[in-house]
Amino acid sequence: xxxxxxxxxxxxxxxxxxxxxxxxxxxxxxxxxxxxxxxxxxxxxxxxxxxxxxxxxxxxxxxxxxxxxxxxxxxxxxxxxxxxxxxxxxxxxxxxxxxxxxxxxxxxxxxx
Amino acid sequence: xxxxxxxxxxxxxxxxxxxxxxxxxxxxxxxxxxxxxxxxxxxxxxxxxxxxxxxxxxxxxxxxxxxxxxxxxxxxxxxxxxxxxxxxxxxxxxxxxxxxxxxxxxxxxxxxxxxxxxxxxxxxxxxxxxxxxxxxxxxxxxxxxxxxxxxxxxxxxxxxxxxxxxxxxxxxxxxxxxxxxxxxxxxxxxxxxxxxxxxxxxxxxxxxxxxxxxxxxxxxxxxxxxxxxxxxxxxxxxxxxxxxxxxxxxxxxxxxxxxxxxxxxxxxxxxxxxxxxxxxxxxxxxxxxxxxxxxxxxxxxxxxxxxxxxxxxxxxxxxxxxxxxxxxxxxxxxxxxxxxxxxxxxxxxxxxxxxxxxxxxxxxxxxxxxxxxxxxxxxxxxxxxxxxxxxxxxxxxxxxxxxxxxxxxxxxxxxxxxxxxxxxxxxxxxxxxxxxxxxxxxxxxxxxxxxxxxxxxxxxxxxxxxxxxxxxxxxxxxxxxxxxxxxxxxxxxxxxxxxxxxxxxxxxxxxxxxxxxxxxxxxxxxxxxxxxxxxx
Numbered sequence: 061x062x063x064x065x066x067x068x069x070x071x072x073x074x075x076x077x078x079x080x081x082x083x084x085x086x087x088x089x090x091x092x093x094x095x096x097x098x099x100x101x102x103x104x105x106x107x108x109x110x111x112x113x114x115x116x117x118x119x120x121x122x123x124x125x126x127x128x129x130x131x132x133x134x135x136x137x138x139x140x141x142x143x144x145x146x147x148x149x150x151x152x153x154x155x156x157x158x159x160x161x162x163x164x165x166x167x168x169x170x171x172x
Numbered sequence: 173x174x175x176x177x178x179x180x181x182x183x184x185x186x187x188x189x190x191x192x193x194x195x196x197x198x199x200x201x202x203x204x205x206x207x208x209x210x211x212x213x214x215x216x217x218x219x220x221x222x223x224x225x226x227x228x229x230x231x232x233x234x235x236x237x238x239x240x241x242x243x244x245x246x247x248x249x250x251x252x253x254x255x256x257x258x259x260x261x262x263x264x265x266x267x268x269x270x271x272x273x274x275x276x277x278x279x280x281x282x283x284x285x286x287x288x289x290x291x292x293x294x295x296x297x298x299x300x301x302x303x304x305x306x307x308x309x310x311x312x313x314x315x316x317x318x319x320x321x322x323x324x325x326x327x328x329x330x331x332x333x334x335x336x337x338x339x340x341x342x343x344x345x346x347x348x349x350x351x352x353x354x355x356x357x358x359x360x361x362x363x364x365x366x367x368x369x370x371x372x373x374x375x376x377x378x379x380x381x382x383x384x385x386x387x388x389x390x391x392x393x394x395x396x397x398x399x400x401x402x403x404x405x406x407x408x409x410x411x412x413x414x415x416x417x418x419x420x421x422x423x424x425x426x427x428x429x430x431x432x433x434x435x436x437x438x439x440x441x442x443x444x445x446x447x448x449x450x451x452x453x454x455x456x457x458x459x460x461x462x463x464x465x466x467x468x469x470x471x472x473x474x475x476x477x478x479x480x481x482x483x484x485x486x487x488x489x490x491x492x493x494x495x496x497x498x499x500x501x502x503x504x505x506x507x508x509x510x511x512x513x514x515x516x517x518x519x520x521x522x523x524x525x526x527x528x529x530x531x532x533x534x535x536x537x538x539x540x541x542x543x544x545x546x547x548x549x550x551x552x553x554x555x556x557x558x559x560x561x562x563x564x565x566x567x568x569x570x571x572x573x574x575x576x577x578x579x580x581x582x583x584x585x586x587x588x589x590x591x592x593x594x595x596x597x598x599x600x601x602x603x604x605x606x607x608x609x610x611x612x613x614x615x616x617x618x619x620x621x622x623x624x625x626x627x628x629x630x631x632x633x634x635x636x637x638x639x640x641x642x643x644x645x646x647x648x649x650x651x652x653x654x655x656x657x658x659x660x661x662x663x664x665x666x667x668x669x670x671x672x673x674x675x676x677x678x679x680x681x682x683x684x685x686x687x688x689x690x691x692x693x694x695x696x697x698x699x700x701x702x703x704x705x706x707x708x
Contacts, residue, residue: 107519107572108512108560125266 061159061169062130064123066151067093068141073119076140083136084129086172091124099146118149124159124172211321248339249603250336250481255335255343258476262346266293266468268462270355273360274673275459276519276571278451280663281361282673288356288368295369295376296376299346307381309344314393314403316382325426333479334601343476347420350473352376354424356434357573362439362660365668367653374643375427384419387411387628394628406625409620411628412610415477417534417584423636424615425578429567430640434648437568439660444563451570456518463522467498470529474536478599483563486599490536494529497536497548501528504552512556520556523572527555531584534625535591537599538610543591550587551580578633585629589622590614 068076070134073090094115101124103113125133135153161171183191195201274282296304302322309330310317310387320326323341330340355375359668386392394411397403413419442448474494475487505524509517531551532544539547558575567574594611596604602651611617647653659667666672 105517106450106452107517108509108556109444109448109450109563111452146376161342 061156063154071153195510254481259343260474261472268465271462275455276453278452295704296705299377304381351424355427358428358569409624414537415478417581421577421581426637427640434644496544497528497532498525500545500548501552504549508556527580530580534584535588538592540593547587589625
């Protein structure tokens with residue numbers, strides 16, 4: 061079992077989500093996060109004074125998948141979340157130790 | 173005849189004349205014509221008869237005016253109603269101030285701003301009833317009034333205005349409330365609530381009424397100055413402040429300045445010259461909407477100061493001037509911000525139109541609409557420069573209260589000396605009295621008005637600032653003026669008021685309604701199925 065964290069632009073999130081559901085991904089956890097990469101944000105001006113905007117809003121999707129779905133899911137995310145500009149986001153892939161469904165206490169692949 | 177009537181071709185005018193002369197010679201046509209004419213005459217006559225009959229039945233009672241209009245019957249009620257409508261509009265400015273201040277501060281001090289605005293209003297009402305109105309508007313000497321404490325022994329109408337006494341009281345209370353709210357503007361984010369109560373006592377009870385008496389009291393020394401037997405008899409001109417650029421706004425602004433100097437900046441505030449940026453506002457929707465509500469309330473502030481609906485030219489002109497000054501100032505402030513930062517800045521624009529309104533408040537009765545646009549446009553730039561000045565002096569003014577009210581209040585007062593157009597003199601309960609119009613420098617009136625304005629503004633500004641510094645310093649000595657450091661970092665809302673402005677997003681545990689027990693199974697009957705166990 062594999063966990064994928066995908067950090068994507070907020071305005072790309074809907075297309076990523078529908079593409080993943082079409083692919084067969086059955087569950088996800090989504091949070092609104094802020095962060096930056098190598099560019100470290102930019103400066104704005106308010107009332108004549110400059111201030112730095114170095115934490116930009118993004119959407120983080122956490123997906124738990126069986127091995128056979130992982131490559132397809134990653135390809136889907138790469139295609140739908142891409143714009144070509146700085147700030148497209150990142151995907152992190154982890155090995156997952158166990159998955160447990162709370163209602164039925166099922167463990168393992170059955171619980172995904 | 174029939175053959176002629178069946179004719180379908182259209183005839184020219186000459187042909188029609190020929191046809192007419194032909195018909196007149198025909199006896200049948202003559203009878204037909206006579207009948208037609210008689211019928212038309214009868215129709216006209218009966219119409220006129222019906223009109224006369226209807227008029228006679230329904231409109232014979234005409235409401236004729238009395239030969240002498242008694243002031244007490246009509247004029248005083250009209251003027252009192254006008255004064256009250258204006259008073260309610262000015263009170264509506266409290267909503268505007270609350271929204272403006274709350275919007276420009278951070279969310280962690282919002283409840284503190286709301287409480288201060290509400291409580292300042294309540295305190296001001298009681299103080300103005302007890303001593304404020306007495307100090308400010310009763311007879312006494314040039315510095316202070318000493319009648320009508322607790323509104324005792326008051327006449328039915330106020331002085332020569334003919335307006336009901338208590339209506340004038342509430343109208344002036346609304347002005348006092350405005351001044352009191354301005355003072356808290358520059359001090360938000362780090363003022364202790366008890367300190368705010370104490371200094372508000374001083375402002376609403378003493379500073380505003382007493383200094384205001386000098387300009388607006390019936391025997392105030394600035395109001396009567398320039399005549400023989402009074403202050404500066406050779407000046408030949410008294411101090412004029414129609415609706416309070418100086419009395420309300422400069423006084424409020426400079427008390428705010430004293431307060432923010434004594435308090436010091438908010439923790440973590442870095443100024444522009446030290447490389448810092450702004451502390452960002454938390455809700456610009458509320459801030460901008462509050463500004464517009466203030467503009468709306470200003471339509472009571474300025475035109476209402478005639479206390480006379482009979483001066484129709486006056487109230488119309490004042491309303492128009494108020495509008496135009498605000499419009500011009502908003503635009504020039506916005507342009508200044510764009511030139512300086514390449515952004516269409518909302519903070520400067522809102523402060524801009526407010527500055528225009530403050531500036532027009534003094535001269536609104538005596539300038540032309542063109543003059544209003546000019547002095548408003550200048551105010552829009554002055555306020556932006558004022559914001560930069562305070563930033564450079566390392567004075568933390570979160571909403572720009574000092575540049576908007578203090579500095580543009582001075583500009584508005586002085587601008588009367590330039591822009592008074594020489595046509596308007598004084599308002600009155602039965603109509604205007606333009607026998608001694610005010611003429612400013614730009615209309616050939618020389619420096620007289622400008623000198624009087626400068627003297628009045630300087631005296632009031634300096635005395636206000638001096639007294640306010642003493643007051644703030646004294647309150648600071650009691651230790652209540654500034655909150656503790658932990659309190660300020662924790663957030664004034666939670667520290668002083670026990671709740672945040674947005675508790676759902678800030679402090680309650682997600683999804684648990686406040687007040688529910690932490691353990692949700694407590695009190696539930698045992699054995700309720702939670703789902704069967706699934707064994708592998």
